[in-house]
Amino acid sequence: MDQRFAKRVRDTQKSFLQRVFKAAADPEMISFAGGFPHKKFFPVEELKEATVRMLDEHGAEALQYSIAEGYLPLREWIAQRYHEKYRITVEPDEILITNGSQQGIDLISRVMLDEGDPLSIESPGYLGALDAFSLYLPRYHAVSMEDDGVNTDMLKQILKKTDVKLFYGVPNFQNPTGITYSEKKRNEVAEIIGSSKTLFVEDDPYGELRFMGDSLFPIKKLIGDRCVLLGSFSKIVAPSLRLGWMCADRHIMKRLVNAKHALDLHTANFTQLIVYRYLVDNNIDDHLETKRVAYLRQRNRMLEMIEEHFPKRVSFTRPEGGLFLWVTLPEGVSSLELFDIAEGKRVLFVPGTPFYPDASGGQNTLRLNFSNTDEKLIETGIKRLAEAMHEMIRKL
Amino acid sequence: MDQRFAKRVRDTQKSFLQRVFKAAADPEMISFAGGFPHKKFFPVEELKEATVRMLDEHGAEALQYSIAEGYLPLREWIAQRYHEKYRITVEPDEILITNGSQQGIDLISRVMLDEGDPLSIESPGYLGALDAFSLYLPRYHAVSMEDDGVNTDMLKQILKKTDVKLFYGVPNFQNPTGITYSEKKRNEVAEIIGSSKTLFVEDDPYGELRFMGDSLFPIKKLIGDRCVLLGSFSKIVAPSLRLGWMCADRHIMKRLVNAKHALDLHTANFTQLIVYRYLVDNNIDDHLETKRVAYLRQRNRMLEMIEEHFPKRVSFTRPEGGLFLWVTLPEGVSSLELFDIAEGKRVLFVPGTPFYPDASGGQNTLRLNFSNTDEKLIETGIKRLAEAMHEMIRKL
Numbered sequence: 001m002d003q004r005f006a007k008r009v010r011d012t013q014k015s016f017l018q019r020v021f022k023a024a025a026d027p028e029m030i031s032f033a034g035g036f037p038h039k040k041f042f043p044v045e046e047l048k049e050a051t052v053r054m055l056d057e058h059g060a061e062a063l064q065y066s067i068a069e070g071y072l073p074l075r076e077w078i079a080q081r082y083h084e085k086y087r088i089t090v091e092p093d094e095i096l097i098t099n100g101s102q103q104g105i106d107l108i109s110r111v112m113l114d115e116g117d118p119l120s121i122e123s124p125g126y127l128g129a130l131d132a133f134s135l136y137l138p139r140y141h142a143v144s145m146e147d148d149g150v151n152t153d154m155l156k157q158i159l160k161k162t163d164v165k166l167f168y169g170v171p172n173f174q175n176p177t178g179i180t181y182s183e184k185k186r187n188e189v190a191e192i193i194g195s196s197k198t199l200f201v202e203d204d205p206y207g208e209l210r211f212m213g214d215s216l217f218p219i220k221k222l223i224g225d226r227c228v229l230l231g232s233f234s235k236i237v238a239p240s241l242r243l244g245w246m247c248a249d250r251h252i253m254k255r256l257v258n259a260k261h262a263l264d265l266h267t268a269n270f271t272q273l274i275v276y277r278y279l280v281d282n283n284i285d286d287h288l289e290t291k292r293v294a295y296l297r298q299r300n301r302m303l304e305m306i307e308e309h310f311p312k313r314v315s316f317t318r319p320e321g322g323l324f325l326w327v328t329l330p331e332g333v334s335s336l337e338l339f340d341i342a343e344g345k346r347v348l349f350v351p352g353t354p355f356y357p358d359a360s361g362g363q364n365t366l367r368l369n370f371s372n373t374d375e376k377l378i379e380t381g382i383k384r385l386a387e388a389m390h391e392m393i394r395k396l
Numbered sequence: 397m398d399q400r401f402a403k404r405v406r407d408t409q410k411s412f413l414q415r416v417f418k419a420a421a422d423p424e425m426i427s428f429a430g431g432f433p434h435k436k437f438f439p440v441e442e443l444k445e446a447t448v449r450m451l452d453e454h455g456a457e458a459l460q461y462s463i464a465e466g467y468l469p470l471r472e473w474i475a476q477r478y479h480e481k482y483r484i485t486v487e488p489d490e491i492l493i494t495n496g497s498q499q500g501i502d503l504i505s506r507v508m509l510d511e512g513d514p515l516s517i518e519s520p521g522y523l524g525a526l527d528a529f530s531l532y533l534p535r536y537h538a539v540s541m542e543d544d545g546v547n548t549d550m551l552k553q554i555l556k557k558t559d560v561k562l563f564y565g566v567p568n569f570q571n572p573t574g575i576t577y578s579e580k581k582r583n584e585v586a587e588i589i590g591s592s593k594t595l596f597v598e599d600d601p602y603g604e605l606r607f608m609g610d611s612l613f614p615i616k617k618l619i620g621d622r623c624v625l626l627g628s629f630s631k632i633v634a635p636s637l638r639l640g641w642m643c644a645d646r647h648i649m650k651r652l653v654n655a656k657h658a659l660d661l662h663t664a665n666f667t668q669l670i671v672y673r674y675l676v677d678n679n680i681d682d683h684l685e686t687k688r689v690a691y692l693r694q695r696n697r698m699l700e701m702i703e704e705h706f707p708k709r710v711s712f713t714r715p716e717g718g719l720f721l722w723v724t725l726p727e728g729v730s731s732l733e734l735f736d737i738a739e740g741k742r743v744l745f746v747p748g749t750p751f752y753p754d755a756s757g758g759q760n761t762l763r764l765n766f767s768n769t770d771e772k773l774i775e776t777g778i779k780r781l782a783e784a785m786h787e788m789i790r791k792l
Contacts, residue, residue, distance in 0.1 A: 004508065004561065004593065004595075005507060005508060005651060006506065006507060006508055006509050006510050006513075006532075007510050008506070008510075009506070009507050009651045009654065009655060034461070035461075036460060036461055039456035039457065039459065039460050040456065042456040042459040042460070044451050044455055044456050044458075044459065047451065047459070048447065048448055048451045048452075051444065051447040051448075052444055052447075052448065055440050055443065055444045059440055060435035060436065060438040060440050061435065062440075062636060063435065063438040063440065063443070063634035063635070063636045063637070064432060064435050064438070064634070064635060064636055065430070065431075065432055065630075065635045065636065066636060098660075099495055099660040099663075099664070100660055100661055102659070102660050102661050103659060103660040106658070106659045106660070110402065110404070110405070110531065111401060111402060111405050112400065112401060112402055113402050114402050114403050114404075115511075117402075128658070128661070131657065131658040132658045132659065134658070135506065135655065135658055135659075165400065197400065199400075234461075238459035238460070238666070239459070239460060239461045240458060240459045240460055240461065240462060240664060240665035240666045241459070241664055241666050242660065242661070242662070242663065242664040242665075242666075255401060255405045258405065259405060259531065261527065262502070262524070262527040262528045262530070262531055263498070263499060263502045263528065263531075264494075264495040264496055264498050264499040264502070264638065265496055265498050265524070265638070266638070267495075267638065268495070268636060268637055268638040268664060268667055269636035269638075270634070270636045270637050270638075270667060271664055271666060271667060
């Protein structure tokens with residue numbers, strides 16, 4: 001029956017993220033694998049209250065079908081926040097509420113990509129974006145990452161030579177590397193995009209999780225309509241609500257809304273109203289600050305343990321926010337092999353290769369998550385991982 | 397910038413459903429247009445209680461990322477219900493939770509359809525399905541509807557001549573006509589599908605809303621793996637939760653789950669857990685019975701008013717369940733023109749043409765919804781619509 005499937009799924013592999021999500025469910029494991037925020041910060045009581053208050057206020061109306069664009073007061077809240085934080089003007093009708101920002105990646109692909117269209121993405125880049133884009137069978141033009149953001153010389157060359165439809169990037173605390181684009185890099189990207197026909201897909205799920213250094217503006221601030229900006233409540237409130245958003249100019253938005261409507265009519269109004277109630281009734285900045293303080297402590301503990309225990313030839317990033325750091329093993333040491341040894345020692349991470357378009361690189365790299373593990377477990381977990389590394393390097 | 401968009405959206409029109417959803421928001425209108433269940437039956441207090449109890453029970457765990465397949469106990473509940481109602485065996489791992497059954501249409505398209513693939517659909521058929529399928533640029537092979545279901549002679553001919561990948565149908569109280577496939581037609585469809593390579597997409601959002609006559613088995617009961625069965629909580633619990641499901645054999649399910657994961661990771665676990673709590677703590681059959689009694693009364697009132705006031709040459713269906721009935725005006729009378737006159741008299745319906753693939757027929761037909769309007773308003777609304785019809789026919 002295989003030949004009956006659409007070409008886009010004919011040789012799909014099981015997504016590595018799915019394997020990771022399932023392995024992380026084993027309570028014996030110390031997992032640095034998932035991209036999970038820590039559940040201790042989920043506002044359980046506040047969401048309970050928000051639900052009751054919301055249903056008292058809206059009654060049955062909150063349970064009816066609604067419009068594809070999403071709940072207007074929630075879109076106004078998002079617009080207001082961009083204005084307050086970055087002095088960016090985004091109108092509420094340039095915002096679409098999505099089922100997590102993951103759906104934003106699918107929607108912009110659906111509206112922009114024909115089979116074989118050239119697409120640029122950071123390399124390594126967000127695995128979930130590669131999964132989403134790949135269903136549209138694009139031709140990848142990978143742009144490598146440097147310590148201060150994407151390699152802009154390379155981006156410039158690619159966009160000059162090729163009619164790239166979309167360039168996808170995560171300028172804040174990138175997934176998987178934790179790298180943040182410097183102000184200089186942001187200006188360069190804006191200039192390159194501005195003198196091309198490429199649309200920049202700026203994914204910013206972690207922007208609110210900066211725990212050191214100065215907050216930097218989204219690149220959308222510089223290039224407006226030439227950028228589609230994605231955001232998420234998964235790291236601000238909680239992931240299981242599946243609420244994100246995308247900002248795009250009206251010309252594109254019209255098609256995004258039509259596609260969204262054809263796809264699933266609209267995002268759950270029930271959860272939109274609850275989250276709106278929650279945001280209005282609580283001090284979200286205090287809540288975020290608590291998270292930042294804890295994540296910073298965890299990140300610091302992980303870095304200290306790494307410095308103390310990892311083999312000397314192993315290098316790593318020092319992220320200023322977000323959930324991840326990136327480890328580079330000595331050339332020739334395979335992180336996939338390390339994964340097997342580490343799993344035996346009950347510690348998980350994500351090997352680097354799946355983060356590269358066409359799995360074309362990063363054999364000696366891996367991603368570690370520090371948000372979802374308490375300090376004590378970070379100590380034990382990093383020791384286990386260090387042991388696995390030493391064992392492996394000894395064998396070579 | 398138009399040429400930059402993907403071919404699939406280049407000439408999208410604004411979906412008619414969106415226009416309908418927005419017009420229905422005007423409180424001055426009597427709307428027989430939307431496909432809305434009546435909000436008076438939404439279990440507001442019960443969902444409030446279910447949310448509180450669910451969060452008391454699961455705590456922060458309920459707010460974390462989860463698996464693409466959906467919440468297992470909810471899938472078990474669905475499997476159990478199929479077994480109790482129809483003696484069909486569907487295993488929980490053959491069920492995927494979706495953002496409403498609308499997303500099920502998108503997902504099966506994504507997994508099965510390449511551009512230009514032949515696709516069969518009832519004509520008239522569900523507008524939202526046409527919107528969803530059309531993004532995959534299929535070639536439509538429409539199968540006309542008869543009083544007792546799809547025209548099986550025509551279906552047989554089409555499937556014999558053409559390598560149709562999917563046939564999409566709504567055997568219970570079809571949207572838009574309200575027609576139900578007879579037992580004979582179900583057996584014929586099963587036989588035709590069984591001797592073809594076509595996969596049957598059986599959409600059943602209204603099956604629980606039968607208010608007269610005998611309940612009939614889903615066609616999946618006869619053809620198992622050759623059928624993908626879609627279901628929805630929108631008409632059982634409430635639409636704004638955006639919860640539906642799809643049943644498919646494991647071979648297809650594997651690809652559906654991968655596609656679901658790439659698309660939006662998973663359906664909101666928060667709402668899945670709430671609905672599961674609600675279903676376990678409440679007697680859903682009592683709740684459905686209350687709805688059925690009320691909808692039957694509304695349907696009867698609408699039919700009585702139609703018989704009394706519509707011009708004699710107008711015909712209509714007499715549905716045994718669901719939300720809709722279908723009206724056929726005399727040949728040459730345009731329901732689009734009627735729409736304008738009726739809108740002036742403050743009554744809304746959906747003209748028939750958008751329900752035909754490529755808008756290729758039904759100029760003299762229209763759909764009426766009876767679920768979302770109380771009896772008193774049904775009386776006023778049908779009188780207004782009858783006036784509009786008489787006015788129009790007089791002018792001809």
